[in-house]
Amino acid sequence: MFLGTHTPRLDDKWRLILPAKFRERLAGGLVITRGQERCLDIFPMDEFVRRAEAASAAPMTSKPVRDYNRLLMSGAFDEIPDKQGRVTVPAVLREYAGLTRDCTVIGAGLRIELWDSAAWNAYLEGTEQPFSDQAEEVFPGLL
Numbered sequence: 001m002f003l004g005t006h007t008p009r010l011d012d013k014w015r016l017i018l019p020a021k022f023r024e025r026l027a028g029g030l031v032i033t034r035g036q037e038r039c040l041d042i043f044p045m046d047e048f049v050r051r052a053e054a055a056s057a058a059p060m061t062s063k064p065v066r067d068y069n070r071l072l073m074s075g076a077f078d079e080i081p082d083k084q085g086r087v088t089v090p091a092v093l094r095e096y097a098g099l100t101r102d103c104t105v106i107g108a109g110l111r112i113e114l115w116d117s118a119a120w121n122a123y124l125e126g127t128e129q130p131f132s133d134q135a136e137e138v139f140p141g142l143l
Contacts, residue, residue, distance in 0.1 A: 002107030007117060009101045014094060015086040019105055022112060023085040032093060034075040035113055037123060040089070040097045042112040045078065089114070 006019040018026060031048035035041035043051070055072065058065040075096065079087040089099065097116060104120040106113045115123070 001109055002112050003109075004107045006105040008103055008105060010089065010094075010099065010103060011086075013088065014091070015088050016103065016105075016114065018081055018085040018087065020085065022105075022107070023081060026081055029078060029080050030087065032077050032079060032087070032089065032114075033073075034071055034093065034096055038097055038119065040093050040099075040114040041108075042114060043110070047110050048076070 002022055002025070004019070004021070008017050008019070010016055025044055026042070029045035031043045031045060033041050033043070033048075052073070055065075055069050058069075060066055060069075075093060077090050077093065081087050093099075097114065098119060099114070099116045100118070102117040104115045104117045106115070106120070
């Protein structure tokens, strides 16, 4: 499981150095693709395959399903981290997420999210209070 918040910088070749604690799980390959709220999702290859199979089982007669699958798959890039745990973030995805050199990597359970740090900070500012307010509604009886 991916947990925590990390603040790496993209290098001059637009490579992301994966947090050390995430590298073992991603060593066999990963997929970087578009995420919601203009971040990037990074999945271990096996988790991306599982999700892609589930998405392909949805009815293709549904326009929202087709739209979602098109955006997900057309923005997906497979990578294998180098020995230093670096992966290149493709230009189309950097543009989608508005990435600059300063990034924030968050563990999101079965995936990682990659954000431009300014965008992440703005997102947090707008969601921290609703997070506190909605805990009981989102997870009834759990919190």
